[in-house]
Amino acid sequence: MEELRRAFADRYGVKEPTHIVSVPGRINLIGDHTDYNSLPVFPMALGQCVHILYRARENPLVRLVNIDPQFGPLEFALSLAVNPDPPGGWGNYVKAAGQELALQFPKLNGLEGVVESTIPIAAGLSSSSALVVAAAIALIQVNNLSLDRTDLMEMLARAEHYVGTRGGGMDQAICVGAESGTAARIDFDPLRFAPTLVPPRWRFVVANSLVRAEKSGEARDAYNLRTRECNEALQIVAAILGLEKEISSYATLLSKVEVEKILTAADQALSDTLARRFRHVVTEGVRVTQAEHAMQVGDHETFGYLMSESHRSLRDDFEVSCPELNELTEIATDAGAAGARLTGAGFGGCVIALCTDSSVGGVLESLRDNYYSRRKVEHDLIEALFVAEPGGGAEVVEL
Numbered sequence: 267m268e269e270l271r272r273a274f275a276d277r278y279g280v281k282e283p284t285h286i287v288s289v290p291g292r293i294n295l296i297g298d299h300t301d302y303n304s305l306p307v308f309p310m311a312l313g314q315c316v317h318i319l320y321r322a323r324e325n326p327l328v329r330l331v332n333i334d335p336q337f338g339p340l341e342f343a344l345s346l347a348v349n350p351d352p353p354g355g356w357g358n359y360v361k362a363a364g365q366e367l368a369l370q371f372p373k374l375n376g377l378e379g380v381v382e383s384t385i386p387i388a389a390g391l392s393s394s395s396a397l398v399v400a401a402a403i404a405l406i407q408v409n410n411l412s413l414d415r416t417d418l419m420e421m422l423a424r425a426e427h428y429v430g431t432r433g434g435g436m437d438q439a440i441c442v443g444a445e446s447g448t449a450a451r452i453d454f455d456p457l458r459f460a461p462t463l464v465p466p467r468w469r470f471v472v473a474n475s476l477v478r479a480e481k482s483g484e485a486r487d488a489y490n491l492r493t494r495e496c497n498e499a500l501q502i503v504a505a506i507l508g509l510e511k512e513i514s515s516y517a518t519l520l521s522k523v524e525v526e527k528i529l530t531a532a533d534q535a536l537s538d539t540l541a542r543r544f545r546h547v548v549t550e551g552v553r554v555t556q557a558e559h560a561m562q563v564g565d566h567e568t569f570g571y572l573m574s575e576s577h578r579s580l581r582d583d584f585e586v587s588c589p590e591l592n593e594l595t596e597i598a599t600d601a602g603a604a605g606a607r608l609t610g611a612g613f614g615g616c617v618i619a620l621c622t623d624s625s626v627g628g629v630l631e632s633l634r635d636n637y638y639s640r641r642k643v644e645h646d647l648i649e650a651l652f653v654a655e656p657g658g659g660a661e662v663v664e665l
């Protein structure tokens with residue numbers, strides 16, 4: 267906080283900041299690449315957050331500086347058509363929030379502030395969605411707007427399409443709505459949010475592969491390609507089942523037809539690639555419900571098994587893993603984790619491994635020795651390897 271205050275004073279002079287907004291990153295425990303297919307996800311917020319220390323301006327200008335020197339200052343005016351920075355620029359996540367709010371609320375005032383993130387960047391832990399949410403919440407506060415929480419979650423998912431990734435609504439929803447000590451099952455269309463207590467002895471280890479998972483460039487193209495493949499597969503399967511009029515989403519398909527029958531139809535009707543994409547989405551949707559139940563009854567082993575099955579499906583059928591993520595999951599399970607999987611979009615980023623309070627020490631040690639030490643990365647391990655604390659959602663504090 268002191269560093270943020272100093273940076274604020276350096277940049278904006280004597281006037282004091284009035285508020286600080288804090289928004290957590292997340293890990294997804296199970297259910298990846300399901301949200302944009304209107305099937306559920308089961309994420310948990312982290313203790314690590316994006317913070318913006320700010321005060322209101324009396325005009326539409328937004329001015330932000332980032333504590334991290336690799337990110338230059340940002341300045342733009344809120345409007346219905348905000349010009350984006352080049353792809354990959356951090357400012358686009360702030361602009362995404364600003365433009366979406368401007369579309370709904372004319373004559374917005376801007377703000378000036380300082381941004382800091384304790385969420386590792388490009389690690390698949392949703393630092394970018396946390397920034398979208400933080401910017402939106404700060405702008406909502408300075409303009410005294412009131413928005414229903416579910417509407418806000420849905421609006422922010424839409425807002426982030428500004429950066430060019432056709433993402434679903436998981437990240438923004440968990441960043442806004444998380445409750446400390448819980449994970450949440452989130453369903454879509456319409457959005458529903460149901461927290462479950464994380465059993466006190468369960469530990470989720472987060473291990474960063476150190477392969478950057480950027481939300482721009484190649485990973486963005488691969489992600490968007492998956493969204494198109496999933497849509498195409500759904501339409502073909504609905505047609506072969508003679509249900510194209512009734513079925514508009516994976517959720518309606520699963521509510522009308524048995525899983526076995528759906529998968530058999532898919533194998534007959536789809537090309538090899540589309541059949542594998544489709545199988546991942548359908549089986550992953552089923553695993554979310556099974557995993558939610560396993561957590562509710564404290565069934566650690568089943569939850570771990572489902573995580574490992576999910577990883578296999580993301581690796582072989584959805585093809586969004588990479589050798590480093592696979593290696594990390596193997597090291598973790600060999601060292602006694604009940605299960606391990608990549609988390610988030612994949613293409614790099616982190617794995618999570620389910621441990622207990624007694625197995626967690628051995629798993630951490632083995633990851634350190636067998637992954638990081640071999641790559642001679644021992645310095646930044648606090649950010650790369652940690653035990654996730656189930657954190658709360660977005661918060662604004664008046665100073």
Ligand code: GLA
Binds near residue numbers: 299612
């Ligand atoms: C990214 C997207 C989410 C979700 C995950 C994969 O994090 O932002 O909407 O699709 O990938 O589950």
